[in-house]
Amino acid sequence: MARLVAVCRDGEEDYLFLARQIPLYIDDTLTMVMEFPDSVLDFDSYQISSSQMKQFIEHHSMLKQQDLNMALMVMSREVFNALSQSVPCVGCRRSVERLFSQLTDSGYFALEPLTVGSSGVLSVTRACITDPRKLYTLFYVHGSKLNNVIDSIPKSKKNKRCQLHSLDTHKPKPLGGSWMDVWELMSQDCRDEVVLIDSSSLLETLETYLRKHRFCTDCKNKVLRAYNILVGDLDSSKEKGYCAALYEGLRCCPHERHIHVCCETDFIAHLLGRAEPEFAGGYERREKHAKTIDIAQEEVLTCLGIHLYERLHRIWQKLRAEEQTWQMLFYLGIDALRKSFEMAVEKVQGISRLEQLCEELSEEERAKELKQEKKRQKRKNRRKNKCGFEQEVEEEKDKSLDEGSSESVDSGCKSCGSGEESAGSVEVIITSQSSACTCPTASILHSPKTKKALLPHSNGSDCGYCSSMEGSETGSREGSDVACTEGMCSHDETGEFSCIHRCSEEKEEDAVDSCVECWANSEDSTKGKNKKKKK
Numbered sequence: 278m279a280r281l282v283a284v285c286r287d288g289e290e291d292y293l294f295l296a297r298q299i300p301l302y303i304d305d306t307l308t309m310v311m312e313f314p315d316s317v318l319d320f321d322s323y324q325i326s327s328s329q330m331k332q333f334i335e336h337h338s339m340l341k342q343q344d345l346n347m348a349l350m351v352m353s354r355e356v357f358n359a360l361s362q363s364v365p366c367v368g369c370r371r372s373v374e375r376l377f378s379q380l381t382d383s384g385y386f387a388l389e390p391l392t393v394g395s396s397g398v399l400s401v402t403r404a405c406i407t408d409p410r411k412l413y414t415l416f417y418v419h420g421s422k423l424n425n426v427i428d429s430i431p432k433s434k435k436n437k438r439c440q441l442h443s444l445d446t447h448k449p450k451p452l453g454g455s456w457m458d459v460w461e462l463m464s465q466d467c468r469d470e471v472v473l474i475d476s477s478s479l480l481e482t483l484e485t486y487l488r489k490h491r492f493c494t495d496c497k498n499k500v501l502r503a504y505n506i507l508v509g510d511l512d513s514s515k516e517k518g519y520c521a522a523l524y525e526g527l528r529c530c531p532h533e534r535h536i537h538v539c540c541e542t543d544f545i546a547h548l549l550g551r552a553e554p555e556f557a558g559g560y561e562r563r564e565k566h567a568k569t570i571d572i573a574q575e576e577v578l579t580c581l582g583i584h585l586y587e588r589l590h591r592i593w594q595k596l597r598a599e600e601q602t603w604q605m606l607f608y609l610g611i612d613a614l615r616k617s618f619e620m621a622v623e624k625v626q627g628i629s630r631l632e633q634l635c636e637e638l639s640e641e642e643r644a645k646e647l648k649q650e651k652k653r654q655k656r657k658n659r660r661k662n663k664c665g666f667e668q669e670v671e672e673e674k675d676k677s678l679d680e681g682s683s684e685s686v687d688s689g690c691k692s693c694g695s696g697e698e699s700a701g702s703v704e705v706i707i708t709s710q711s712s713a714c715t716c717p718t719a720s721i722l723h724s725p726k727t728k729k730a731l732l733p734h735s736n737g738s739d740c741g742y743c744s745s746m747e748g749s750e751t752g753s754r755e756g757s758d759v760a761c762t763e764g765m766c767s768h769d770e771t772g773e774f775s776c777i778h779r780c781s782e783e784k785e786e787d788a789v790d791s792c793v794e795c796w797a798n799s800e801d802s803t804k805g806k807n808k809k810k811k812k
Contacts, residue, residue, distance in 0.1 A: 281464060301595055330410065351400070356609055368439065377393065381393055382395075400614075423611070427605070455590065460542065474536040474581065475535050476508045476534040479536065479581060483580045506519065519574070520570075545585070
C-alpha cells in the first residue's frame with residue numbers, strides 16, 4: 278500500500294518529487310506526498326516459465342529497434358477507451374483521467390517504469406525496452422492483475438459506483454481500524470502536520486457540537502470560555518475551577534492561531550475515544566450541560582477528538598481513492614502497451630491472433646465432426662452387421678425349408694434307389710420284404726390303422742406300395758390284402774390279383790404308375806360307401 282512520506286508546505290511547485298511519488302490533496306491547507314511501493318521494479322523475485330520467456334525473446338528480437346520503440350508508445354485515447362470499457366464507476370474513470378492529465382502537465386515519474394510524455398503519449402523506460410525479461414515481467418506478470426484489481430473494488434448495485442466515490446463515504450463512520458491504518462502509513466513529519474489543529478477549524482467544530490446538543494446559554498458560554506483558555510485568549514489562572522491536567526499534551530500558538538497536539542499513538546487514541554459516542558449515535562440530539570469550567574474543558578476535548586477523527590478519516594479516504602486510481606491507470610497502461618506490442622509482432626509474422634484463434638476453433642470443430650462421423654459410421658456398421666446376420670438366418674431357414682421340400686417331394690426314395698421325379702409323375706414300386714421304404718406312402722402304410730390291417734400278413738413286406746422312377750414291379754401277394762380291404766384292388770375270389778390297369782404287365786411311357794390311380798379311385802369309392810352306411 279502507498280505511504281505518506283512528506284508534506285508540501287511551500288506548495289507542490291517547489292517540491293522535488295522522486296520516482297513513484299505524487300502530491301495528495303487533503304484540504305486547502307494540507308498537501309502531502311504520496312509514494313507507491315517499488316515492488317513492480319523487483320523483476321527477479323518472480324518465477325517465469327522458460328518456454329514462454331524463450332518465445333517472448335524471439336518475438337522481441339523480431340522487431341527492429343525503431344519498430345519496437347513505436348510499438349511501445351500508446352496515445353491517451355487508447356487508454357481512455359479501455360478505461361470506459363472495463364471500469365463501471367464514473368468517479369473512478371474521472372479520477373483516472375484527472376491523474377493522467379496531471380502527469381502529462383507536471384511530468385512526474387509516478388508510473389515508473391511507465392512514462393507519460395507532455396503530448397499525452399504513454400511509453401516505457403529505456404531500461405525496460407532493451408531488457409526482454411523486464412518487459413515480459415511487466416506485461417505478463419503485473420499486467421495480468423488488471424482484472425483482479427477491477428473485480429476486487431466493491432460497487433453499489435444502484436449506480437455501479439465504488440464505495441470510495443459514493444456519497445455515503447463522505448459521512449464520518451464509527452471508529453474502527455481506519456484511523457490506525459492511516460496513522461501507521463504516515464511518516465513522523467506527516468503525523469506532526471496532522472495533529473497541528475487550526476484554531477478557526479476547531480471553533481467551527483465546537484459550534485456545530487453546541488447546536489447539535491442544544492446547550493443552554495450559560496453552558497454554551499462556559500464551553501466557549503474553556504476554548505478561549507485553550508487557544509490562549511484567556512488567562513487560565515483567573516478562571517475558577519480550571520483543571521490544567523485536562524489540557525495536558527496540548528500546546529497553543531496564539532500568534533499563528535493553531536494548536537499542537539501530542540502525536541503519541543496512546544494520546545491520540547484517548548482523544549478519539551472521547552469522540553467515539555458521537556459517531557456511534559449514542560448522543561444523537563441529546564441535551565447536554567456544562568455547569569462548571571472543568572466539564573466545559575471536557576466538552577472542548579471531545580470536540581478536539583471529533584475534529585481530529587474527521588481529519589484522519591478524510592486523509593484515509595483520499596489515500597485509498599488515490600491509490601485505487603493509480604493502480605487502475607498503471608495496469609490499464611500496461612495492458613494497452615502489451616496489446617500494441619503483440620499487434621506489432623503479429624504484423625511482422627503476417628498472422629493475427631484472431632486468425633490463430635479462428636484456426637484453433639475450426640480445428641476443434643473438425644475434430645468434433647470427425648469424432649461424430651466415426652460414431653455414425655460405427656452405428657451404421659453395427660446396424661448393417663445386425664441386418665446381415667438376420668438375413669443370413671432367414672436365408673438359412675429358407676434353404677432348410679427348400680431342402681426339406683426337395684427331399685420330400687422332388688427326390689425319390691433313398692432306400693428304394695429311386696431317382697428324381699419328373700413333373701407331375703409318380704411311380705409305385707413294390708420292393709422285396711427286406712427293404713425299408715422311407716417314402717411318404719410308406720409312412721402312411723405304417724400308421725396305426727394300416728398296421729392293424731397288416732398284422733396277419735405283414736411280416737415286413739412292402740405292402741406293394743413303393744414308387745420308383747424307373748417303373749413299377751409286381752407287388753407281393755402277402756401285402757395285397759390291404760388293398761383288398763380298402764377296395765383298391767380287383768382280384769378275383771380265387772386270390773388271383775388282377776389290376777384293371779394291368780400295371781404289372783405294362784408301364785406307361787410317362788413313367789406314371791397306374792396303380793396310384795387305382796389308389797385314388799379306391800379312396801373315392803370308400804368315402805362313398807361310408808356315406809351310404811351313415812345314411
